[in-house]
Amino acid sequence: MGKTVSKAKIFKKPGHDHGRCIKSALDMAQSLCAARGARLTELRRRVLELVWASHRPIGAYDLLDKLKAERHNAAPPTVYRALEFLIELGLVHRIESLNAYMGCSGPDAGHSSQFLICRDCGSAAEINDARIDAAINNLSQDAGFSVHHHSIEVEGRCPDCRSTR
Amino acid sequence: MGKTVSKAKIFKKPGHDHGRCIKSALDMAQSLCAARGARLTELRRRVLELVWASHRPIGAYDLLDKLKAERHNAAPPTVYRALEFLIELGLVHRIESLNAYMGCSGPDAGHSSQFLICRDCGSAAEINDARIDAAINNLSQDAGFSVHHHSIEVEGRCPDCRSTR
DNA sequence: GAATGTTATGTTATATTATAACATTTCCAT
DNA sequence: ATGGAAATGTTATAATATAACATAACATTC
Numbered sequence: 001m002g003k004t005v006s007k008a009k010i011f012k013k014p015g016h017d018h019g020r021c022i023k024s025a026l027d028m029a030q031s032l033c034a035a036r037g038a039r040l041t042e043l044r045r046r047v048l049e050l051v052w053a054s055h056r057p058i059g060a061y062d063l064l065d066k067l068k069a070e071r072h073n074a075a076p077p078t079v080y081r082a083l084e085f086l087i088e089l090g091l092v093h094r095i096e097s098l099n100a101y102m103g104c105s106g107p108d109a110g111h112s113s114q115f116l117i118c119r120d121c122g123s124a125a126e127i128n129d130a131r132i133d134a135a136i137n138n139l140s141q142d143a144g145f146s147v148h149h150h151s152i153e154v155e156g157r158c159p160d161c162r163s164t165r
Numbered sequence: 166m167g168k169t170v171s172k173a174k175i176f177k178k179p180g181h182d183h184g185r186c187i188k189s190a191l192d193m194a195q196s197l198c199a200a201r202g203a204r205l206t207e208l209r210r211r212v213l214e215l216v217w218a219s220h221r222p223i224g225a226y227d228l229l230d231k232l233k234a235e236r237h238n239a240a241p242p243t244v245y246r247a248l249e250f251l252i253e254l255g256l257v258h259r260i261e262s263l264n265a266y267m268g269c270s271g272p273d274a275g276h277s278s279q280f281l282i283c284r285d286c287g288s289a290a291e292i293n294d295a296r297i298d299a300a301i302n303n304l305s306q307d308a309g310f311s312v313h314h315h316s317i318e319v320e321g322r323c324p325d326c327r328s329t330r
Numbered sequence: 331g332a333a334t335g336t337t338a339t340g341t342t343a344t345a346t347t348a349t350a351a352c353a354t355t356t357c358c359a360t
Numbered sequence: 361a362t363g364g365a366a367a368t369g370t371t372a373t374a375a376t377a378t379a380a381c382a383t384a385a386c387a388t389t390c
Contacts, residue, residue, distance in 0.1 A: 224347080
């Protein structure tokens with residue numbers, strides 16, 4: 001069916017319609033909050049929108065700078081509290097290896113965090129591999145370990161950066 | 166062959182002979198450095214020993230405190246530089262989710278970093294699951310992503326903490 | 331629709347983690 | 361012994377994150 005494609009579309013192409021990514025994320029957030037009885041305030045919504053400004057993880061203080069442009073009184077707790085709320089709901093993931101934050105592309109799925117991160121351009125793509133989940137669950141069980149959450153961060157080079165050189 | 170054991174011995178038991186863990190780690194470091202022409206100085210060796218003081222990841226400043234007890238002039242760069250060296254050689258892993266450091270139990274294996282981390286007692290166990298590696302390599306290839314390094318951190322409860330309550 | 335409790339945000343200060351930059355010392359090959 | 365490289369010392373500061381308390385917004389009940 002159609003042309004044979006060997007590369008799964010995990011990384012977004014530079015020219016994609018990013019407005020749709022943002023809208024979709026905000027819509028999902030809206031309904032998820034409604035379902036959970038959580039309050040998606042103007043501030044929280046705006047922080048989520050800023051996190052979604054690109055497909056690159058963004059640092060809390062970069063976020064704060066953007067926020068300050070529109071809210072003179074934004075301070076670290078402003079952004080950290082919003083992030084905490086969004087992470088709690090699974091709308092945002094923290095990228096541990098970068099101390100940065102990234103919108104979740106599928107908040108419905110399990111609360112694990114799996115990313116491919118390009119060391120050249122900084123873009124990241126969320127993955128959700130059942131084999132990995134299965135292996136982690138299996139080996140954890142063998143070890144007598146009960147899993148609460150897991151985070152996988154794969155550092156390397158994305159297709160675009162590889163083709164560029 | 167002996168009694169049937171369903172739990173792999175991944176987490177160390179409280180009463181194990183930890184002296185041997187330390188000795189083994191220092192010996193491996195010694196030979197690895199010799200093989201690579203790297204200098205395992207007194208300071209670096211001592212930092213490695215301190216990292217191996219337990220099976221819990223330790224923070225850089227906790228390490229610094231310990232070091233200060235014996236080297237009055239130890240400062241942050243002292244410990245960070247030693248850690249950098251040890252990480253470079255694969256003798257120590259950084260636990261991203263804790264901003265902490267942990268001795269590597271098998272510096273020979275690939276340079277990936279996979280841990281089960283107990284949220285109750287803070288102890289961590291290194292794993293090295295071929296299925297996970299395979300899945301990551303496979304999905305990365307499908308995505309056109311070239312892997313440089315990966316880090317997996319599974320948070321949960323270790324066997325001891327689970328049996329305690 | 332006023333009183334009340336709860337949740338969210340504002341505000342200030344500070345803790346924690348990590349690195350920059352330059353000086354000095356140590357090591358080792360000649 | 362000496363010159364160059366690597367390691368360590370030293371001081372200062374950057375970057376990330378949280379504590380603690382004050383105020384404001386919201387939502388529920390009367």
